[in-house]
Amino acid sequence: MHARIKTLIIYIILFYPIYLNAQTVIIGDMEYKIKNPRKLEGKAFYDFVYLKDTTQPQHLYKEIYELDFGKNESIFFSYSKKLSDSMMYADLNRQVQTATDPNHLNLTLRGNAFVSSDMYYTNFTDSSVGTLKSITSALFCVKDTTPGIDWQILDSTKNIQGYTCQKAVGESHGRIYTAWFSTDIPFSFGPRKLNGLPGLILQVFDAKRQVLYDIKKISIPSAGVIGIPNDAISATEEQYNKAMAAYRKNPAAFNSGLQGQSSGLKMNSPLNKITPTSIKSLSVVKESPYGNNVHLVENNPIDLK
Numbered sequence: 001m002h003a004r005i006k007t008l009i010i011y012i013i014l015f016y017p018i019y020l021n022a023q024t025v026i027i028g029d030m031e032y033k034i035k036n037p038r039k040l041e042g043k044a045f046y047d048f049v050y051l052k053d054t055t056q057p058q059h060l061y062k063e064i065y066e067l068d069f070g071k072n073e074s075i076f077f078s079y080s081k082k083l084s085d086s087m088m089y090a091d092l093n094r095q096v097q098t099a100t101d102p103n104h105l106n107l108t109l110r111g112n113a114f115v116s117s118d119m120y121y122t123n124f125t126d127s128s129v130g131t132l133k134s135i136t137s138a139l140f141c142v143k144d145t146t147p148g149i150d151w152q153i154l155d156s157t158k159n160i161q162g163y164t165c166q167k168a169v170g171e172s173h174g175r176i177y178t179a180w181f182s183t184d185i186p187f188s189f190g191p192r193k194l195n196g197l198p199g200l201i202l203q204v205f206d207a208k209r210q211v212l213y214d215i216k217k218i219s220i221p222s223a224g225v226i227g228i229p230n231d232a233i234s235a236t237e238e239q240y241n242k243a244m245a246a247y248r249k250n251p252a253a254f255n256s257g258l259q260g261q262s263s264g265l266k267m268n269s270p271l272n273k274i275t276p277t278s279i280k281s282l283s284v285v286k287e288s289p290y291g292n293n294v295h296l297v298e299n300n301p302i303d304l305k
Contacts, residue, residue, distance in 0.1 A: 073121065
């Protein structure tokens, strides 16, 4: 029981996703300063529909994603997960704070069981695209070495939510995508790893329509910054996998090796005081607000190569 509880608590506290917050980013109970913070120019929210399991074509995976972008860089992550985890974290905080006996906790974890932890960044300053990943307090920028997309811009146009959009076709990681972008929003970003057009991508789908991102809302914040954490470690996929294997083999040794390498500040949270031995019972309630209530095997990866 204690081993299971420890695993769940570690997941919540240490693998809590990265989100921008003023001049910092937050991951779990640590807060890090942003390296060279730049002005946040806008936020775009996309409905995502994906044929994740080809053996169950009647069940499509659905989620909402958020794209935060500045002049030369962007971060793309699951808005669904951001909401779900924030509510779960706040609810767990409330349970700990109002507990009659902090040494005998009866906790209930509520959260969306079907959301993605993927987080992608694009930086045109150094022509880099990659994935942001974390292992406890260590942050990794895993770069994608695939060449940029060679888009073919066509004459076709259409209107999407009041924006005049132009059509483009290009190949990315084994899929041929059709993208509709608008120069009315002069930022060369889009969902996931899809970027490089002379305007924001508002809709994009692959040739088989197995992967679809459709703009839901665009907002222009009055304040905010964007950037990568100071302590982010540049790594290849292989290096990240080795680090994860080392952590799983010996978490204590892995964390010991990080001492002195992180400038993150510990956040003041009741969760910092939780220990497995203080938990008397633990219930898990899985919620699926987007209709993802069927187990899907990912046999149709978005990146085919």
